[in-house]
Amino acid sequence: MELLYLSRRDVESLNISYNEVINAVELSFKLKGEGKVQLPPKPGVNPRPNSFIHAMPAYVGEVDVVGVKWVSGYLGNPARGLPYINAILILNDPETGLPVAVMDATWITAVRTAAASAVAVKYMASPGAESLGIVGLGVQGRTHLLAIREVLRLRRVYVHDVIKQKVKAYIEEMSPQCPEAEIVPCEDYKCVTRNSDVVVTATYIVERPKRFIALKDLREEFLAIPVDYDAAFEEDVARAVDVFVVDDKEQYLVTKGKEKYFKGYPDIVEFDMGDVVAGRAGDLRVKARKMALLMGIASHDVVVAKLIYDKAIKRGVGVKLPL
Amino acid sequence: MELLYLSRRDVESLNISYNEVINAVELSFKLKGEGKVQLPPKPGVNPRPNSFIHAMPAYVGEVDVVGVKWVSGYLGNPARGLPYINAILILNDPETGLPVAVMDATWITAVRTAAASAVAVKYMASPGAESLGIVGLGVQGRTHLLAIREVLRLRRVYVHDVIKQKVKAYIEEMSPQCPEAEIVPCEDYKCVTRNSDVVVTATYIVERPKRFIALKDLREEFLAIPVDYDAAFEEDVARAVDVFVVDDKEQYLVTKGKEKYFKGYPDIVEFDMGDVVAGRAGDLRVKARKMALLMGIASHDVVVAKLIYDKAIKRGVGVKLPL
Numbered sequence: 148m149e150l151l152y153l154s155r156r157d158v159e160s161l162n163i164s165y166n167e168v169i170n171a172v173e174l175s176f177k178l179k180g181e182g183k184v185q186l187p188p189k190p191g192v193n194p195r196p197n198s199f200i201h202a203m204p205a206y207v208g209e210v211d212v213v214g215v216k217w218v219s220g221y222l223g224n225p226a227r228g229l230p231y232i233n234a235i236l237i238l239n240d241p242e243t244g245l246p247v248a249v250m251d252a253t254w255i256t257a258v259r260t261a262a263a264s265a266v267a268v269k270y271m272a273s274p275g276a277e278s279l280g281i282v283g284l285g286v287q288g289r290t291h292l293l294a295i296r297e298v299l300r301l302r303r304v305y306v307h308d309v310i311k312q313k314v315k316a317y318i319e320e321m322s323p324q325c326p327e328a329e330i331v332p333c334e335d336y337k338c339v340t341r342n343s344d345v346v347v348t349a350t351y352i353v354e355r356p357k358r359f360i361a362l363k364d365l366r367e368e369f370l371a372i373p374v375d376y377d378a379a380f381e382e383d384v385a386r387a388v389d390v391f392v393v394d395d396k397e398q399y400l401v402t403k404g405k406e407k408y409f410k411g412y413p414d415i416v417e418f419d420m421g422d423v424v425a426g427r428a429g430d431l432r433v434k435a436r437k438m439a440l441l442m443g444i445a446s447h448d449v450v451v452a453k454l455i456y457d458k459a460i461k462r463g464v465g466v467k468l469p470l
Numbered sequence: 471m472e473l474l475y476l477s478r479r480d481v482e483s484l485n486i487s488y489n490e491v492i493n494a495v496e497l498s499f500k501l502k503g504e505g506k507v508q509l510p511p512k513p514g515v516n517p518r519p520n521s522f523i524h525a526m527p528a529y530v531g532e533v534d535v536v537g538v539k540w541v542s543g544y545l546g547n548p549a550r551g552l553p554y555i556n557a558i559l560i561l562n563d564p565e566t567g568l569p570v571a572v573m574d575a576t577w578i579t580a581v582r583t584a585a586a587s588a589v590a591v592k593y594m595a596s597p598g599a600e601s602l603g604i605v606g607l608g609v610q611g612r613t614h615l616l617a618i619r620e621v622l623r624l625r626r627v628y629v630h631d632v633i634k635q636k637v638k639a640y641i642e643e644m645s646p647q648c649p650e651a652e653i654v655p656c657e658d659y660k661c662v663t664r665n666s667d668v669v670v671t672a673t674y675i676v677e678r679p680k681r682f683i684a685l686k687d688l689r690e691e692f693l694a695i696p697v698d699y700d701a702a703f704e705e706d707v708a709r710a711v712d713v714f715v716v717d718d719k720e721q722y723l724v725t726k727g728k729e730k731y732f733k734g735y736p737d738i739v740e741f742d743m744g745d746v747v748a749g750r751a752g753d754l755r756v757k758a759r760k761m762a763l764l765m766g767i768a769s770h771d772v773v774v775a776k777l778i779y780d781k782a783i784k785r786g787v788g789v790k791l792p793l
Binding site for chain 2: 152154155156185187188189190191192193194195198200201202203204205206211213215217219220221223224227229233235237239241242243244245246249251466468469470
């Protein structure tokens with residue numbers, strides 16, 4: 148019995164496109180909406196202050212894929228020259244439970260998160276939307292541009308980070324990868340939010356969020372996508388929207404119930420992205436003010452891991468190990 | 471950045487003794503009793519009927535070890551010539567969250583489960599106890615004999631399995647490994663329970679338990695250790711005991727709350743093994759009728775994984791992989 152090991156470099160060498168990941172994530176949202184996904188709430192431990200390691204198991208029926216992601220976030224890592232997020236994923240044979248692959252999941256985490264946002268944009272952004280705003284220019288600030296340009300006809304991208312040098316580096320790095328749009332540097336977040344049809348916030352998730360984007364900072368029509376819990380958007384935004392969607396109802400309500408995050412955010416969620424993609428929420432694109440709060444779900448990790456595994460086997464990438 | 475991979479054979483080649491494992495498990499029970507262990511309830515998925523895969527994360531303070539076990543149980547596997555239980559464990563650097571090792575955890579699961587029972591025997595068996603009974607002669611039936619002989623002066627071991635050939639094979643295999651005691655084959659479970667001071671049941675955990683050992687089948691003084699949830703002991707045993715201890719209160723109550731297992735078993739648990747080993751439960755050996763219900767906890771997996779990791783590094787065992 149053998150196990151395929153794929154390092155970060157192995158995974159990246161497969162050059163899986165954003166489109167492939169978006170399609171996989173979209174399908175897994177649909178299957179979730181159809182009740183074919185098992186997605187228990189993710190438990191975690193905190194070995195140090197401002198650190199977490201979460202276990203994220205999932206089974207996605209029909210695609211028939213099962214696995215777990217074990218993902219850490221250490222706020223102190225960047226200062227040490229180490230990545231903030233590190234993750235490993237184990238994929239199993241759903242027929243026997245035997246592990247078939249162990250792979251780096253740092254790339255998966257970076258890309259599937261942006262792909263989930265892209266699916267939200269596809270189903271929720273107003274038909275005429277052409278400007279994207281990004282607050283927080285780290286890994287997610289990069290992957291979100293590359294994913295969302297696949298689903299939106301972008302003309303302008305407004306970007307801001309509290310660290311000025313990051314804005315300049317971002318524009319230099321991303322402009323060639325997104326030649327169809329002008330990337331506009333912003334001195335403050337308001338320049339981003341007042342000019343953008345779709346606003347993505349990708350700042351750090353901290354233990355005590357200091358929110359800063361209020362309803363008055365946004366356009367009359369907008370789609371807000373926080374990928375940083377409630378680190379950025381004020382309560383009045385979450386309350387005022389015509390549509391408030393999350394990626395997984397149970398996970399949102401469990402986290403909110405712990406009373407650390409999402410104070411003042413809605414207590415009742417009518418739809419999650421599973422319902423939206425399965426067609427049970429109607430056409431949300433026609434609504435004016437919308438928020439898709441995406442915390443990240445394990446079903447996305449495992450479907451993307453399956454893409455990686457199948458391609459790696461086909462191309463002979465990775466190391467085979469004895470079980 | 472590197473990751474150490476240890477296969478099943480690598481782990482077994484280290485020849486870690488039952489005593490070492492028992493000591494590690496005993497210490498981690500004590501630390502749990504002192505509130506130094508983070509042990510969230512284990513979530514799981516069920517990709518097939520009569521199958522499970524559980525994610526078991528834990529952080530053990532003081533020893534400062536963190537990791538997750540991903541363990542599957544497929545009832546259909548033995549008929550296919552595959553192990554019922556298969557497990558992989560990831561160990562991380564608690565300071566940075568980076569993974570440092572991925573290892574087979576099938577051996578860990580087999581041995582740490584028996585070691586936890588041995589700790590229960592050490593703290594709970596009557597001082598004069600000299601006979602052990604084992605019902606169910608699979609992997610756990612074997613490891614339990616080897617672990618418990620480290621803490622009990624055994625004279626006789628009564629064994630039974632519904633499959634007769636397993637009894638014969640067991641005696642042939644285990645007698646040389648436990649020369650100090652006579653291993654007595656039993657035609658039925660009653661011969662085991664009526665002759666044994668300590669009774670271990672290690673049958674299969676099934677979705678609908680058919681319990682069969684009643685209070686009248688047991689001696690006046692006994693220590694009952696079910697490692698198969700409530701697959702064996704009737705409700706009247708669990709209700710009649712002077713002491714009812716579990717390995718983790720929260721996990722027991724969460725599982726019981728789902729109303730599939732433990733019907734009629736106690737709703738309130740005064741002590742768990744953490745309290746017992748930390749000295750907060752008094753001397754339980756003097757009580758007549760006792761049950762230690764051990765479902766298995768992740769803190770044991772990670773402390774044993776640390777034993778393995780340290781020894782593997784010292785001896786240069788395993789394969790180093792790029793992260």
